[in-house]
Each structure stands twice: as structure tokens, then as C-alpha cells.
Amino acid sequence: MxxxxxxxxxxxxxxxxxxxxxxxxxxxxxxxxxxxxxxxxxxxxxxxxxxxxxxxxxxxxxxxxxxxxxxxxxxxxxxxxxxxxxxxxxxxxxxxxxxxxxxxxxxxxxxxxxxxxxxxxxxxxxxxxxxxxxxxxxxxxxxxxxxxxxxxxxxxxxxxxxxxxxxxxxxxxxxxxxxxxxxxxxMKKALQLTVVLVTCILMYIGLIFIPSNFLVLVVTLLSCGLGMVIKHVLF
Amino acid sequence: MSSFEFTFWTIVGCGLVTWLSRIISFILLKKFRLPTSVIEFLSFVPIVIMSALWFESLFHQNLGHLPQVDVGNMLASLPAILTAILTKNLLWIVIIGILSLALIRLVI
Incomplete structure (x- = not known):
């Protein structure tokens, strides 16, 4: 590209x-x-x-x-x-x-x-x-x-x-x-990797009780919010 | 399966809500500016959506139980990641990914 x-x-x-x-x-x-x-x-x-x-x-x-x-x-x-x-x-x-x-x-x-x-x-x-x-x-x-x-x-x-x-x-x-x-x-690499990891953990937990078709939306909202928190607290 | 008419109107209705979801921000954001906090929130959307869609494919859902690993997709992800690191070329990543899964399915 x-x-x-x-x-x-x-x-x-x-x-x-x-x-x-x-x-x-x-x-x-x-x-x-x-x-x-x-x-x-x-x-x-x-x-x-x-x-x-x-x-x-x-x-x-x-x-x-x-x-x-x-x-x-x-x-x-x-x-x-x-x-x-x-x-x-x-x-x-x-x-x-x-x-x-x-x-x-x-x-x-x-x-x-x-x-x-x-x-x-x-x-x-x-x-x-x-x-x-x-x-x-x-x-x-x-x-x-x-x-x-x-x-x-x-x-x-x-x-x-x-x-x-x-x-x-x-x-x-x-x-x-x-x-x-x-x-x-x-965005710092460490921050990006942390957010990817958080997303993966949330997806895994979410799959247990949220139908997968809606899960991507729920996890996206949660992870972006958590990403902001992590950025301000840790980075 | 439902009648042609019912299916047709379902398609139109679903098309309409999807279309509105797609264009509403484009139209509103021509007039308004987003607050900085929203922009910061949205800056995470690309990596989060990409990892969420990837991760969704690595598991089979059993509501109420732990997700089951999709062995094929999980294993095929490794050569795809390796190709990404080595070539940084999307076409190669996709081709190696497809071939790996086809091979894995021959074996397991």
C-alpha cells in the first residue's frame, strides 16, 4: 500500500x-x-x-x-x-x-x-x-x-x-x-497492544453469555471506553 | 421459508436501517464537530473492531458455556501472523492464510 x-x-x-x-x-x-x-x-x-x-x-x-x-x-x-x-x-x-x-x-x-x-x-x-x-x-x-x-x-x-x-x-x-x-x-505500541489484549479477553468472556452477533458491538463500545481509561491512567 | 413478498420487505426494511446507520454520521458531521473525548474514543475503533472480528472467528459459541476453540482458524492464524511480520503485504497474508487453512483441514 x-x-x-x-x-x-x-x-x-x-x-x-x-x-x-x-x-x-x-x-x-x-x-x-x-x-x-x-x-x-x-x-x-x-x-x-x-x-x-x-x-x-x-x-x-x-x-x-x-x-x-x-x-x-x-x-x-x-x-x-x-x-x-x-x-x-x-x-x-x-x-x-x-x-x-x-x-x-x-x-x-x-x-x-x-x-x-x-x-x-x-x-x-x-x-x-x-x-x-x-x-x-x-x-x-x-x-x-x-x-x-x-x-x-x-x-x-x-x-x-x-x-x-x-x-x-x-x-x-x-x-x-x-x-x-x-x-x-x-498511539503508543504498548497502549495499542494492551487494548488488543483487553478486547480479546472481553470477547472470550462475552462469548459465554452474549450472542456473538451482538458481541462485537458491545465489546467495541467497552474496549474503546477502557482504552481511554488505560491511556489516561497508564500512559 | 417465508413468502417472496415478506422476504422482500424484510430485505428493504433491514436495508433501510443499515443504510441509515452507515450515512447518518457522514451527514451530521458535515455540520457539527465531535468533542475531543469522542474523537479519542473513536481513535480506538479500528484496532478494537479488527481484533474483535478476528477473535470472534477463533471460537465457537455455546451460550452458557466456555467458548470452544476453532482449531482450524486458531492454527491458520499463526502462519498468517508470521506472513504479516515477514512480508507486511496484505495479499500474501490472505493467500498464505487460505492455503494454511485448506492444508489444516486436509490433515484434521
Whole structure:
């Protein structure tokens, strides 16, 4: 990753994440088809709701005939971390045209968020619309196409996990986390590692009694708060 | 599975709340500035979210019981971390990660 912020570089920087979208997108298509969704509905869900784990939650709640409101509430809670991520990105686009920021926000994901936070370390803390929009669009269309193909192939492939593709996103978060920690000059390494450790401990304890779909949000709020306390008390 | 209409409107409803979660801060923050304490809070969001999403994948949840280790993901994380340290290149980290898990699943 370098300091160039044009559209072509946006495409290049997003390439590693494409594997993740293909792996999880195929898996989602296959699961959706197996749960009784038509390929059309699978593609619509990926295009309109567009939220990895939230879509798996939707499928399982549709299968169990949950009410419309309870599904919407669950999806809101699963995706509420989007509010935190867009709040973190938004200040870099304060001067940008309104439809540009709405477009960037509308297609923001965990992955493009993490990529952009890494990019900041190379670009003297600036982001650009062409770079971010290209990254978002690449992710968006890869996700829709992969989930559609998954739904269409659903009858033939039963075990998408066999090829290890589902690990692509995990590997990406490991990579981005490491690159973030070594590149971020604004925060002490020891502080960052402490916060990562706190997050891991909270995740482990939280998994015992908080459904994992909501846990990421709960732990994010707690860890960021604890991070502030640790920073002021110890650093 | 529910009817086409019900599923369709569920998708639209969920899409709407997700979209609002994504754009609301972008629109508000064009007009308002965040207090310093909130900015400090948000400065932890990237590393916390990345580690939380990673850690979530290392365990299987059994509500009311201790989480079960996902041996495959746990083991595959090691070569991924090693590749991160050696190459600092995201594409390699992802490729080595995928190949490692595929190999691990062949063995266990």
C-alpha cells in the first residue's frame, strides 16, 4: 500500500479483500439457497441490505418465521458498529460534496473501513473520494456477484469451507490489524497492544453469555471506553 | 421459508436501517464537530473492531458455556501472523492464510 489516492490504486488496494468477499459471498449464496431463498432474493439481499453477518442473521430468522420488526431490530443491532465506523471516517470527508459522502457511507463495510484506516498511515492522514469509492464499489459488486453465483451453484457445492476460502476475511483482519499497529504513529505500541489484549479477553468472556452477533458491538463500545481509561491512567 | 413478498420487505426494511446507520454520521458531521473525548474514543475503533472480528472467528459459541476453540482458524492464524511480520503485504497474508487453512483441514 502506498500514498497514492486515485481510483486505480483504490482497486489495487482492495484486491486482497476480494478473496474474502468471494469466499463469504459464495458461502452466503449457498446457505441462502439451502434455506429456501431464490437466487433473485439472495442477490437482492446482498445488494439492498449489504452486510455480511447481518445477512446470515436475516436468513436464519426468516427460516424461523420471526416477525418483520424483530428481524429489523436484530439487523440494526448487528450493524450498529457501522455508526461507529462511519463516525470515524466522516471527519476526513468534511469538505466533500454531500452526494459523495452519502455514496461513501452507503457502501462502507468492515473491510473497506479497515483498509482506509491503514491507508491513512501512508497518506499524511488524508483520504480521497475516488480511492474510497473505488474500494467500496469493488467490494460491493464482488459481494453481490459472489452471493448470486453461490445461490446458483447451491445445488452442486455443499461444502464451501473445504477450500479454506472462509479464512480470507480472518487473514485480512489479522493482516490489517498488524499493519495498523506497526504503522500508527499517533498511539503508543504498548497502549495499542494492551487494548488488543483487553478486547480479546472481553470477547472470550462475552462469548459465554452474549450472542456473538451482538458481541462485537458491545465489546467495541467497552474496549474503546477502557482504552481511554488505560491511556489516561497508564500512559 | 417465508413468502417472496415478506422476504422482500424484510430485505428493504433491514436495508433501510443499515443504510441509515452507515450515512447518518457522514451527514451530521458535515455540520457539527465531535468533542475531543469522542474523537479519542473513536481513535480506538479500528484496532478494537479488527481484533474483535478476528477473535470472534477463533471460537465457537455455546451460550452458557466456555467458548470452544476453532482449531482450524486458531492454527491458520499463526502462519498468517508470521506472513504479516515477514512480508507486511496484505495479499500474501490472505493467500498464505487460505492455503494454511485448506492444508489444516486436509490433515484434521
Amino acid at each position: 502506498d500514498d497514492v489516492l486515485d481510483a486505480r490504486t483504490g482497486l489495487k488496494d482492495t484486491l486482497p479483500t476480494v478473496f474474502g468477499y468471494i469466499g463469504i459471498g459464495l458461502a452466503f449464496g449457498i446457505v441462502g439457497k439451502a434455506s429456501g431463498l431464490s437466487p433473485l432474493l439472495v442477490a437482492l439481499m446482498s445488494a439492498i441490505t449489504y452486510g455480511g453477518s447481518a445477512q446470515f442473521v436475516m436468513v436464519s430468522m426468516l427460516v424461523s418465521h420471526s416477525t418483520l420488526l424483530s428481524i429489523i431490530l436484530a439487523v440494526f443491532l448487528v450493524n450498529a458498529r457501522m455508526i461507529l465506523m462511519s463516525m470515524t471516517v466522516a471527519p476526513y470527508f468534511r469538505q466533500e460534496r454531500t452526494w459523495h459522502v452519502v455514496l461513501i457511507g452507503s457502501l462502507l463495510t468492515d473491510e473497506t473501513f479497515a483498509l482506509s484506516m491503514n491507508k491513512l498511515n501512508r497518506t499524511q492522514n488524508t483520504l480521497s473520494f475516488p480511492w474510497f469509492n473505488t474500494a467500496n464499489l469493488t467490494a460491493y459488486f464482488t459481494w453481490i456477484i459472489a452471493s448470486l453465483i453461490g445461490a446458483l451453484l447451491g445445488n452442486f457445492i455443499t461444502d464451501p469451507k473445504r477450500f479454506g476460502l472462509d479464512f480470507a476475511l480472518v487473514a485480512m483482519f489479522i493482516g490489517l490489524l498488524y499493519l495498523q499497529i506497526i504503522a500508527d504513529q499517533s
